[in-house]
Amino acid sequence: MKPAVEAKSVSKIYETAGHAPVKALDNVSLAIAENEFFTLLGPSGCGKTTLLRLIAGFEFPNGGHILLQGQDIAHLPPDKRPVNTVFQHYALFPHMTVAQNVAFGLRMLKRPQAEIGDSVRQALALVKMEAYGARRPSQLSGGQQQRVAFARAIAPHPKVLLLDEPLSALDLKLRQAMRLELKRLQRETGITFIFVTHDQEEALTMSDRIAVMSAGHVQQVGEPLAIYESPVNRFVADFIGDSNFLDGAVVKTAKGGALIKVAPNFLIETSAAGAAKGDKVSLALRPEKITLAQPVKGLPRGVVREAVYIGNSTTYMVEIDGGIGVTVRESNSLSGQSHFAVGDRVGVVVEAGAARLLAG
Amino acid sequence: MRSHVGQYPGLRIWAALFFVFLYAPMVVLISYSFNTNKLAMIWGGFSVRWYEKLFTTGGIADAAFNSLVVAVIATTVAVVIAIAAALVLVRQRPFGGAGISTALISMPLIVPEIVTAVATLMFFVIAKAAIGFDFGIGNIVLAHIVFCIPFAFMPIRARLSDMDGTMEQAARDLYATPWQAFRYVTLPILMPGVIAGAMLSFVISLDDFIITQMISGPGTTTLPVYIYSMIRNGITPEVNAASTILIAASTVLVTIYWYVSRPNAK
Numbered sequence: 001m002k003p004a005v006e007a008k009s010v011s012k013i014y015e016t017a018g019h020a021p022v023k024a025l026d027n028v029s030l031a032i033a034e035n036e037f038f039t040l041l042g043p044s045g046c047g048k049t050t051l052l053r054l055i056a057g058f059e060f061p062n063g064g065h066i067l068l069q070g071q072d073i074a075h076l077p078p079d080k081r082p083v084n085t086v087f088q089h090y091a092l093f094p095h096m097t098v099a100q101n102v103a104f105g106l107r108m109l110k111r112p113q114a115e116i117g118d119s120v121r122q123a124l125a126l127v128k129m130e131a132y133g134a135r136r137p138s139q140l141s142g143g144q145q146q147r148v149a150f151a152r153a154i155a156p157h158p159k160v161l162l163l164d165e166p167l168s169a170l171d172l173k174l175r176q177a178m179r180l181e182l183k184r185l186q187r188e189t190g191i192t193f194i195f196v197t198h199d200q201e202e203a204l205t206m207s208d209r210i211a212v213m214s215a216g217h218v219q220q221v222g223e224p225l226a227i228y229e230s231p232v233n234r235f236v237a238d239f240i241g242d243s244n245f246l247d248g249a250v251v252k253t254a255k256g257g258a259l260i261k262v263a264p265n266f267l268i269e270t271s272a273a274g275a276a277k278g279d280k281v282s283l284a285l286r287p288e289k290i291t292l293a294q295p296v297k298g299l300p301r302g303v304v305r306e307a308v309y310i311g312n313s314t315t316y317m318v319e320i321d322g323g324i325g326v327t328v329r330e331s332n333s334l335s336g337q338s339h340f341a342v343g344d345r346v347g348v349v350v351e352a353g354a355a356r357l358l359a360g
Numbered sequence: 361m362r363s364h365v366g367q368y369p370g371l372r373i374w375a376a377l378f379f380v381f382l383y384a385p386m387v388v389l390i391s392y393s394f395n396t397n398k399l400a401m402i403w404g405g406f407s408v409r410w411y412e413k414l415f416t417t418g419g420i421a422d423a424a425f426n427s428l429v430v431a432v433i434a435t436t437v438a439v440v441i442a443i444a445a446a447l448v449l450v451r452q453r454p455f456g457g458a459g460i461s462t463a464l465i466s467m468p469l470i471v472p473e474i475v476t477a478v479a480t481l482m483f484f485v486i487a488k489a490a491i492g493f494d495f496g497i498g499n500i501v502l503a504h505i506v507f508c509i510p511f512a513f514m515p516i517r518a519r520l521s522d523m524d525g526t527m528e529q530a531a532r533d534l535y536a537t538p539w540q541a542f543r544y545v546t547l548p549i550l551m552p553g554v555i556a557g558a559m560l561s562f563v564i565s566l567d568d569f570i571i572t573q574m575i576s577g578p579g580t581t582t583l584p585v586y587i588y589s590m591i592r593n594g595i596t597p598e599v600n601a602a603s604t605i606l607i608a609a610s611t612v613l614v615t616i617y618w619y620v621s622r623p624n625a626k
Binding site for chain 2: 017057079085089092094
């Protein structure tokens with residue numbers, strides 16, 4: 001089966017008079033499957049919005065191909081692509097009613113009047129806005145406008161729906177509710193969603209797969225679990241969640257594993273991934289994969305330099321003997337669990353297989 | 361401490377004098393246009409006989425018709441040109457000549473009108489001598505189009521700058537061609553600016569005297585030019601009546617302009 005959308009070696013360069021040209025996308029290749037909830041995640045300026053605009057047709061690539069179900073659409077104008085967009089600030093037409101907004105795409109496609117009426121009703125019902133068809137966008141709340149923008153974009157039954165940070169203008173509670181809502185809508189409509197966000201939590205909660213982008217390149221593509229648990233490089237490990245980055249040397253390799261020395265008395269086991277004895281390597285280690293214990297012999301030991309209580313967890317900064325510092329996050333889910341104070345001597349336990357060897 | 365200019369003594373009197381000085385002559389003019397008595401200084405009772413006389417003597421009706429034709433055509437063309445200019449200057453990617461273009465379009469607003477008038481006259485004289493270019497009233501229409509453009513341009517550009525550019529993208533995304541996006545999304549949202557620009561152009565065209573006076577010839581007299589020619593024979597009640605009509609027309613149009621260009625005008 002052909003992918004819904006495929007980017008092949010896509011490049012986009014912005015040229016502004018008097019400035020050096022900016023490579024917004026550098027040879028990007030991606031394949032997005034049918035019915036997938038696919039997220040482009042990265043900091044501002046990473047190229048995620050540029051890629052979305054290239055798929056929508058608001059910009060054209062300087063090189064490469066963009067395929068929609070196998071057909072190259074890279075140089076078609078936006079009105080010739082069966083792709084619709086939910087805009088960051090909704091871009092609802094202020095001079096039209098909600099129903100007229102939702103009908104706009106179908107009207108431009110010259111669908112019969114009866115079909116337009118049915119599709120508008122269905123789309124509004126899907127977002128639970130049936131009662132608001134006669135209102136103007138200015139009479140709706142932000143969340144309601146968001147729903148109308150969504151209904152307007154799916155009413156023409158696009159093959160792919162593009163969502164450009166659609167939740168960023170909503171307040172926190174509404175944003176969290178809309179995440180579940182969007183996930184439901186994607187399941188019910190069966191449309192391929194391409195979602196752009198800089199919010200890792202949004203990406204992790206909604207996506208089937210995530211592409212983490214930075215500086216015009218795709219850093220890693222994978223399911224949320226893989227992205228979080230097995231980041232391929234320092235950027236991904238740093239951008240998604242928190243990580244300790246530990247530099248060390250390989251002291252021993254065995255089949256499928258390596259032992260890395262990060263401090264005189266601190267050895268961490270990891271999967272080998274082609275490392276040889278003596279190599280200098282970097283490890284990423286999630287703070288919640290480390291636990292604190294009594295400073296017994298045999299454990300790497302150190303001193304608690306800071307302890308920050310944040311309700312469901314406590315974050316400790318521990319200075320390991322020999323100089324390096326690690327961040328440890330202990331869940332507060334168990335009652336009667338021991339707490340440590342600043343200045344306490346502690347031992348640290350690293351969960352087996354939790355440390356990731358980083359490429360590059 | 362007086363914290364507000366309105367708290368200084370005597371302000372009311374000055375303000376009142378200001379309004380009297382500004383509007384009393386017009387009130388007198390309008391009153392006398394309804395005076396039965398031929399002698400302006402003596403009130404002989406209310407009548408509309410000067411208006412009747414005005415419209416039966418010919419001349420004035422022709423001039424009013426000319427003014428109307430010139431204003432309608434000049435406004436229409438100026439608004440179309442202004443919309444096109446605003447779309448290029450506001451919506452296109454910034455280009456080298458954008459700043460200077462905006463300045464050049466707005467320039468006629470600050471150039472003394474007598475200079476524009478002389479220059480326009482010279483243009484038509486040379487054009488006629490060189491290539492026989494002379495369209496009679498068409499000359500006046502052309503001149504009016506040119507000086508109406510900046511008045512139409514300003515409110516349209518302001519409205520377009522306030523308009524979210526993603527509106528057009530949303531329309532294109534929803535299968536509208538560039539023309540349909542303009543027709544169904546940009547133009548309706550731009551409409552208050554377009555109406556404001558049109559009203560302003562219309563009034564400016566209708567009231568213009570200096571430029572029109574320079575280039576008008578026989579059969580191309582507009583209302584202000586006609587009124588001026590009437591004054592040479594003294595201020596007659598007909599002049600008062602004609603001026604009153606002009607004041608009324610301008611007031612109506614400026615009121616519409618003010619109404620649609622209020623902030624939050626939908």
